Amino acid sequence: MRAVTYQGRHRIRVKNMTDAVLRHSDDILIRVTTTAICGSDLHLYNGDLRQLKEDYIIGHEPMGVVVDKGPEVTRVKVGDRVIIPFVIACGKCLYCQNQMESQCDYANEAKETGGYFGYSDSYGGFQGAQAELLRVPYGNFMPFVIPEDAELEDESLLLLSDALPTALWSVENAGVKPGDTVIVLGCGPIGLLTQKFAWLAGADRVIAIDHVEYRLEHAKRTNRVETFNFGKINALEEEVIQLTKGGADVVIDCVGLDAKRSGLEKIGSMLQLQGGSLGAFRMATRMVRKYGTIQLTGLYGLFYNQFPLGICLSETSR
Structure with missing residues (x-):
């Protein structure tokens, strides 16, 4: 064969x-x-x-x-x-x-x-x-x-076989309910499907964040979401906090360690000191409201990444 x-x-x-x-x-x-x-x-x-x-x-x-x-x-x-x-x-x-x-x-x-x-x-x-x-x-x-x-x-x-149930599970596991404001990080296939399921779960507002412009345009056209390009907006987290009046009820990370890497993260990956980027997770902690929910759907499976859980969680205590 x-x-x-x-x-x-x-x-x-x-x-x-x-x-x-x-x-x-x-x-x-x-x-x-x-x-x-x-x-x-x-x-x-x-x-x-x-x-x-x-x-x-x-x-x-x-x-x-x-x-x-x-x-x-x-x-x-x-x-x-x-x-x-x-x-x-x-x-x-x-x-x-x-x-x-x-x-x-x-x-x-x-x-x-x-x-x-x-x-x-x-x-x-x-x-x-x-x-x-x-x-x-x-x-x-x-x-x-x-x-x-x-x-x-x-x-x-x-x-x-994979993508659709992953997106559905993300929304269900995050507990999205009617009236919620939901932020979806990433507009790839999983992110696009997650946006659709967030609407179906009754979300009042769905916001999509990415840095690839054609993906953002596709998300806006097909899913009726608000879109933000983090590569073009300075202090995006602060802007989102203001627009959502304190942060989203739910942030769903559909990117994981594949997030856009900083210069230091690229060097760390080349030297095998780490395996990817924590940028999406850090962004999620800065955009969720107090006692909100962060759903990690993106992969964070490489063991040599140091996962700064305490630091990231402290950022949610506004």
Whole structure:
């Protein structure tokens, strides 16, 4: 089968690889029809995940058609169209039973986190989805079956694998309620979807912040949000505090360590002293009202970043 493979920092190659096959009695095998590229794939491309070996198949946002299944699989049949989530979960452990599938105890022997497609042996060793075939474990729990009479094309459904539920969870977990003022940091795909869900949750005001002008224009056009370009406005935090009369009820950080880096942060990253920027988180602490909520949806997963939690939290005590 042909697959997209990691060949080292800034080197990705399509190669012929050994066909994926069933390994366990509850596995399913799908022929991938559509797959997306996630922002987190850039971390792999940039060599941030050093455990990733050459020839590892990447990708984790797929959908496709079931072509084979193990004898214990009863929930799907050959020929079903299915969406497969990024997170691999058994559906039976304590975490899965409490809707914390990303921490599944059985998907990853390392136990520190759950299993993920295409994210190295440290995350369960599951080959990725940017391939013609994909082995999916836990076939009675993992796949989301598209009804046979559904007329929607793959492109209308694919975001259900990762981006859309991430945005929905962000708004729900942040507790956005009718009447709230919500600030969303970032106008990428997750940020745009989060803005939409904030409106659906009843927010009275949704503000989008980014430094990429075309993304801000798109957010304003499609989501009816107020927009601010932090690259063009001095003392933006103070301006937002005044406009919101004390800060937002909820700030949702959809950027994480991928925020625009300062000169010192760029040097620190090159020297491997840190892994990204804390700019978005610091901005969130300065824009939220007292006793407001900061929802961290963006990734802050690199262990060598020193996370100044005490300093950042003290900035909210205006």
